[in-house]
Amino acid sequence: MSDDPRFKPLKEKDGFAIIPDRWKIDYFASAGELSRFFLELKDNAKIMGTRCPKCGSLYCWPRSWCHDCYVDCDWEEMTPRGEVVVFLDADGAADPREIAELLVPIAQDGADMVLGSRLSGARVPLGMPWHQRIGNRLSARLIRLLYGQDLTDLGPFRAVRLARLTEMPLDDLTYGWPTEMIVRAARAGWRIAEVPVSCHRRTGGRSKISGTVRGTALATLHILGTIARHVRA
16 A cells, blocks of 8 residues: 555545555556547547548557558547447456457458357367356357357357447346347347457456356356247247
């Protein structure tokens, strides 16, 4: 704990608090000439990018110059709505650097939803205990049998076209929603693809689902019920 008065927690009435500690945080964008990105985000809640005036390429994270045209870029506010929504757990298990791999089937092959499979390819899912792997494989096989959708995993790390997602009603407010999204998409005839992704050990907290055999068993029963229920819907 730091004794520095700058790290003294603010009162509750201020609406937020500062944790009285020093954290080491990795970063990949420096302030410098691109400090406007951080200032606009902090002061105006805007996400800024830069656009090349010659080729029109838009960069976010911003670049001060275009690596294709070698000309200075102009600042531009990013639009508030994109075309694709990406889901991933914020526990360190998924690697956000792999988001680009999920976007490829959407951009090149016209997929509506791309699932990150932790159980396909040569990558070892270090963050998945044996009972979670069994439960996911069983659920994926049932989806293949009942819906004709060939899957290897029901991972939450996924990319979905926003236009498609806004058309889909989701009723499950617990850990069954990723499965409900898949089976509803399969019934609606979405183009669903899979790409291999890594699965690391959690860096924070303990999962109520995969952390124990009992938790995984209960979650699997709930997921299997979701799969069966939407077949009859």
